[in-house]
Amino acid sequence: MPGGLSQRQREALSGQAAPGRARVLAVGIDDYDRDCGFEPLTTCRNDALGFADCFRDVPQLEADLEGVKALVSGRGATPSRGAIVKALRELVRSSAAGDRVIFYFSGRGHHLVGDPAAYLVPQDAFADDDASCLVSLSVVAEILASSPAEQKLIVLDARPTAPEAFDASLRTLEGVTILAMSAESAPTRSPNPQHGLFTALLLPALRGEEPGALVERMLTVSRLHEFLAAQIHRWAPSTRSVLSLHDASDEALVLADFSGPILSQGALGIDGRLFDTVEMSVGARQILVKEVLTGLSRTHYSQAYLETRANAALGEHLEEELGRVVSRLRARFKWASSAVSVEGSGVSFPDGHYSVRYEATEKLRGVLVEDLSLRPAWLDAPGLVADLLECLQLRPERITFALRAGCVPAQCVSRLEAHGWVITSELAHKVEAAHGECTLILDRQTLTLVDLPLREMFAETPDRDAVRKAAAALAVFGGQ
Known part of the structure; x- marks a missing residue:
């Protein structure tokens, strides 16, 4: 042929x-x-x-x-x-x-x-x-x-x-x-x-x-x-x-x-040295604090106090939902029952953890923010991250790379610009940039990308534009 x-x-x-x-x-x-x-x-x-x-x-x-x-x-x-x-x-x-x-x-x-x-x-x-x-x-x-x-x-x-x-x-x-x-x-x-x-x-x-x-x-x-x-x-x-x-x-x-996936350790040529974890989050589920704190009778408490109490009670409130998450994960990835478990308001599984937290937006209402933390090994298997997101019914809004060695954001400005990013805020400890509809936030310990279609980016046949932007951000650390 x-x-x-x-x-x-x-x-x-x-x-x-x-x-x-x-x-x-x-x-x-x-x-x-x-x-x-x-x-x-x-x-x-x-x-x-x-x-x-x-x-x-x-x-x-x-x-x-x-x-x-x-x-x-x-x-x-x-x-x-x-x-x-x-x-x-x-x-x-x-x-x-x-x-x-x-x-x-x-x-x-x-x-x-x-x-x-x-x-x-x-x-x-x-x-x-x-x-x-x-x-x-x-x-x-x-x-x-x-x-x-x-x-x-x-x-x-x-x-x-x-x-x-x-x-x-x-x-x-x-x-x-x-x-x-x-x-x-x-x-x-x-x-x-x-x-x-x-x-x-x-x-x-x-x-x-x-x-x-x-x-x-x-x-x-x-x-x-x-x-x-x-x-x-x-x-x-x-x-x-x-x-x-x-x-x-x-x-x-x-x-x-x-x-293979462009964001894998091998594809980046970094042997896992660039980042320790990859974290994704979304906060679109609005909720009243009384739905979590069902026994709440008085509302004169401060917003911060109610938020703390709601997070302490969130695991019990989400218990049935988290149990169904465990079943879906085990069915899709064929994990043993001992490898997947509910812990508080989250679920632990091999090389990863899914959790839910309450974040107050007003005194008596807020949103449930869902966080997904993965070890770099997850990025080496094309399509598996997309399958995981589907099992968790997640459409994350942002992805954060926890940098292993850290960086000096101000020294990365020229490389960001060379890779197509437009700098929108420039401080010694934090730089923000835009690439089309995508936003980049770089501080000393993390690199965050907002508004990428993450499910599509991690699919077996990934979204080309999302992959290009993510790779252009990570390329700033090429050679580290």
Whole structure:
């Protein structure tokens, strides 16, 4: 089956032989000099930054965050011929056996008449007829092939003047796998105007958001090529372009495994060191204090006193309801009777605890707040948290991660902004931010997210937007 997985790859991705980290160099060039024969471009900088961000933000791509570099027009070092070659050599020097090295380029490609080689055009190219100012793809392939890394991949979003001749030259390169889009000019239609067509289609696939790009919930280069070919034909059927895959591997090259939950310890690459517990809560059940304190005859007591008395009596008031919760949990998870028990106004079960508390909103009325506390092990089984929420009949409004090591919130502001959060309140001890309808609250010991569809986020096929926001919040702690 095209794009299928070998047994070795399945074993590697299931943890029996963990794959090495990806190391990435992304180059994007817009600012070409017309006088040197190369027209400027408009989306290549965004293309390269978007590609690098995918490897920084998506845990399933298994990237070494310190090994993801972007070299683009208008930011930092100029993507000159020397800078590109130097960065490629640094990429190779930093790699180890078992790693994956990936070179991405968005910009001008070039093919010289009478020269069989394919070239990439750096920003400092001074002529369109002199190979000495260009970057030969044979040199790129030779540098990558010298790496001890297990996999070497080149991804090109190139605009050569002769797409067919440029692509034919790629077939001669050895030791690397190449996925290339060669188009004389950028297609006029794109699902995201901030990116060229190829990269606009590529980025959602890298994030696991395109089921058609996956095989057995895994992203392989061969299936990705099939998906992109179909989508490019749909979006730009008349564009003069070539999409090709030149595979140097005998087996399907796997980029990512999306079969597990994105919030698991393994998916985050943190081995459980980031947080001790995950807590979810909802407080939507309104109740009169007299419903709990049935013997209450006088109401001159303070609100705080009534709240304390109501919580002391809540277990007895909810006894029948909690008993039914125990039965549902045991039936769904096949736990022994000794593993699940009612304790006060809550239920204890393996690696977790469910509890209910009364919170006064007025003197004689309040809400029943339901809290669910889970150890990180729960996040490693796709769908089980959603099943648990269904058994408890919970639709939590917020999720809180109790941070094991703590943090300095003010020092996380720039990383939050880099991952799409808009800061709404900034104090030394607490930061608040928004991402669409979701709110983030970060203090020294906890990270709280409010208004995410948590049942859908923890489903076997999770809500993509909710997962992306949660991952963007937790990515702030990447590398801790």
